[in-house]
Amino acid sequence: MSPDPRGFLRRLYDVAVASALPGQVLAAHLPPPPDPKKGRTLVLGAGKAGGSMAQALEAAWPAEAPLSGLVITRYGHVPPGFKPRRLEVVEAAHPVPDASGLAASEKLLALTKGLTADDLVICLISGGGSALMSLPAPGLLLSDKQAVNRALLNSGAAIGEMNCVRKHLSAIKGGRLAAACAPARVLTLTISDVPGDDPAVIASGPTVADATTCADALAICRRYRIDLPPAARAGLESGAFETPKPGDPRLAGHGLIMLSTPQMSLAAAADAARAEGFAAYILSDEIEGESRVVGGVHAALARAVARHGQPFAKPCVILSGGETTVTVDAGRPAGKGGRATEFLLGCALALQCEPGVYALAADTDGIDGVGPHAGALLTPTSLGRARALGLNPQALLDAHDSASFFEPLGDLLVPGPSFTNVNDFRALLIV
Structure with missing residues (x-):
């Protein structure tokens, strides 16, 4: 296992973004x-x-x-x-x-x-x-x-x-x-x-x-x-x-x-994970749907791997991309957040501190919604730390205020503009 799950997941995100930079791919096609x-x-x-x-x-x-x-x-x-x-x-x-x-x-x-x-x-x-x-x-x-x-x-x-x-x-x-x-x-x-x-x-x-x-x-x-x-x-x-x-x-x-394309970037991240000794699986580069719901589905898959070794054996990395959505109720102001952090908060509530499951979700352009964050990191201790600070995770999710969950934890990912854009990047590490 990587001694630093956070650093490992961040490296995968950086590889995915770097593989899509125009300076790496444009000249050959002129x-x-x-x-x-x-x-x-x-x-x-x-x-x-x-x-x-x-x-x-x-x-x-x-x-x-x-x-x-x-x-x-x-x-x-x-x-x-x-x-x-x-x-x-x-x-x-x-x-x-x-x-x-x-x-x-x-x-x-x-x-x-x-x-x-x-x-x-x-x-x-x-x-x-x-x-x-x-x-x-x-x-x-x-x-x-x-x-x-x-x-x-x-x-x-x-x-x-x-x-x-x-x-x-x-x-x-x-x-x-x-x-x-x-x-x-x-x-x-x-x-x-x-x-x-x-x-x-x-x-x-x-x-x-x-x-x-x-x-x-x-x-x-x-x-x-x-x-x-x-x-x-x-x-x-x-x-x-x-x-x-x-x-x-x-x-x-x-x-x-x-x-x-998103698939190219996910493939680059999968290769990087394998180079560090982890099995890596790409679910799809075309996942759509409500961010919180997609987060719950990813959590169910991670739990199955963590508890039963199905459909993949741990340790492993599960990658996905696409473009999820956040539906804001008419007449109700939305809080701070975006697709990536809402995905992660939905994932956190479904996981309920499942041991050995870490996740990163971020937009590859460096901005999740209106930013300035690109996304965030989720650990098995995230819910407990948030509750200890007096935060109500479900209320924040209902208010589409997911960034306000991760910000006090110091777990927002703020890389700045990446100067490319291959949409959502999600990585779950199960150890």
Whole structure:
């Protein structure tokens, strides 16, 4: 057994994140520049990894080859020391869009004017781009998009459902950016943060044809009781907000390369665990559902291993990824927390101090919800220590205030922005 379960779990998280850094994976997938006498290279992008993707591209692109463009990333997510020389990097708000993101998106779309068939457009897309690349559909205001975004985030909707609505209320997502680039050749380099790695869902697929419809978006809003602004409802009901579909000739011949995925990062962490002498098992990189419920299911599995050696023998590490959700009751303010800490608190209450079970859950972008923590660590003593401090774990869970459970214990994980994003990372150590 590792003499330091906390340090061991943190090392696995660090390995998972490092394996997805753009500086490690982007350069090998860059195409040759177009003939400078005929065409140019334009870079467009958005996402939490946007700053580091821009940095990696600038470093690898030939100095003599022309390069220009604009990338939008989250506030605080530009790598330290990176001073863009040929690309413009703009910071904006996430998860609710702001005026900075709106202005940057308008400028980004305007850059597509005048492109020719001899030009190359490289699109750098990563998770978070849905909020960062926010350009409302005609007739909608930024305030409309903000209201719908907030409602979706609190609804419990899965990421694919949220992004179906977002792309239909957008003037730039759901394949519209790629359509605007026609007739130029478009290559999308993407880092996946969604279960199943569907490129049409990552950042709401700005360069990918969209198979969903306005009717699908309306059905999702009805299912989760999302109150749509009148202009948004009218655009969806009339079909005016329909997106480019598979087979659209404007998107013909475009390429897409998946640089990093949750599965790749989980595999890297599993290899690191095995190198330290532990058996490692990956449950899935596509786990969705309510965070607290998923935490309880993971706890049941850990107990089965700890008590019965089933389905795995201890000592071992169990890894999983995906994107869970936190459903906030309407009209009830939520406390401090996020998907990762709510998962862990649900796990803690189900484990009830089970000996020999440790866990780490964190978002690979370095921010769990609104942060500043990425997640937390759970030990067999966590519940006892919290109760000794007068905390009520169940009440904190019910109030979606899970960070307030881990913070007094000194068990929040605060690594800062990672400059990549392959979504939730969870590791359970059973010894």
